[in-house]
Amino acid sequence: MRIGIVVDSACDLPPAWLDAHNVHLLPVTVRIGETSFVDLRDERATLDFVEAHVTERGHTAETAAYPSDRIKALFLEQLVVDYDYVFCMTITRHRSQIHDNATHASFAVLNEYRPIRMQAGHTTPFALRIVDSQQVFAGQGILPVEAVRLREAGASAPDIRSRLEFLAERSYAYMVPRDLGYLRARIKHRGDKSVSLLAALIGGALDIKPILHCHRGDTGPVGKIRGFEPAAEKLFAFAAQRVRAGLLTPTLCLSYGGELDQLHALPGYAALASACDEHHVERFETVMSLTGMVNVGAGSLTVGFAAPPHAFA
Known part of the structure; x- marks a missing residue:
């Protein structure tokens, strides 16, 4: 069975890896004032756009999920011919319209694919599954990496589906924002309740950084540390602790809002990398x-990462 994999562009995985494993992308469009940018996971283009537009005005940005008619077209024009079963994994539905758009498109795809496949010489049925990763950003990377591993190992579509649903419930993302003034403005613009405006305001005055957490679609603070670099070091040490305790997949995803050289220079990164190497993660x-x-x-x-239940400490 030919198995295809689709993610949205909020999923923080290296573009070269996505290309190498033929993972298809549902791009997100970002609009700031009169300027728009289609996120195709081009790292250089993303950093250039951030430098030009996001630093000062990014908190006012509007993001547009890939519309259902475009998702339908992608499937009917390409995926129903190239594959027999497709897994489409999205950012948590609590944070974006992408999951709902993909689900809506899937009904039309399943109603209309047969003549297209028959014309291409395929007489077998086509199936697809829309999977809510229940995650954001680096946390989204766990499921597609596991799907690729299972596909390459020859796993069946039902086995892959079961595994992805299991991991979605057990995936975790942790985040340290650098600029609480920006985050405060963004929270106010969105009307987000994940981090209180008062906490963000006080944190900004004292240079206290919250450590944020996403699990099963819910987000909120789990800790606070004075200074960005100490907070990053604390997060890296915690991640290394989870690696040593045993993850549910041999995968750790990291993303950084800047050049990766800056990520590698953060305190605690080298110790985390060493722990991953030691435990084959x-x-x-x-x-x-x-x-x-x-x-x-x-x-x-x-x-x-994906892990058994735990507390941040």
């Missing part, structure tokens, strides 16, 4: 998606 590192940087600010850090 593969690191996937990338520039944060434009969606991520618009929502949490440039220079922010996210870490994602």
Whole structure:
């Protein structure tokens, strides 16, 4: 069975890895004033756009999920011919319209694919599954990496589906925002309740950085540290602790809202990398998606993994 994999561009995985494994992309469009940018996971283009538009005005940005008619066209024009079963994994439905758009498109795809496949010489049925990753940014990377591993190992579509649904419930993302002034403005613009405006205001005055957490679609603060670099070091040490305790997949995803050299220079990164190497956990590192940087600010850090239940400490 030919199995296809689709993610949206908020998913923080390296573009080279996505290309190498033929993972298809649902791009997110970001608009700031009269300027728009289609996020195609081009790291250089993303950083250039951030420098030109996001730093000062990014908190006012509007993001547009890939519309259902475009998703339908992607499937009917390409995917129903190239594959027999497609997994489409999206950012948590609590944060974006992408999951709902993909679900809406899937009904039309399943009603209309048969003549297209028959014309291409395929007489077998086509199936697809829309999977809510229940995650954001680096946390989204766990499921597609596992889907590729299972596909390459020859796993069946039902087995892959079961595994992805299992991991979606057990995936975690942790994040340290760099600029709380930006985050405060963004929260106010969105009307977001994940981090209180008062906490962000006080934190900005004292240079206290919250450590934010996403699990099963819910987001909120789990800790606070004075200064960005100490907060990053604390997060890296915690991630290394989880690696040593045992992850549910041999995967750790990291994304950073800037050049990756800056990520590598953060205190605690080398110790985390060493722990991953020692325990045979593969690191996937990338520039944060434009969606991520618009929502949490440039220079922010996210870490994602799948693990048994735990508390941040």
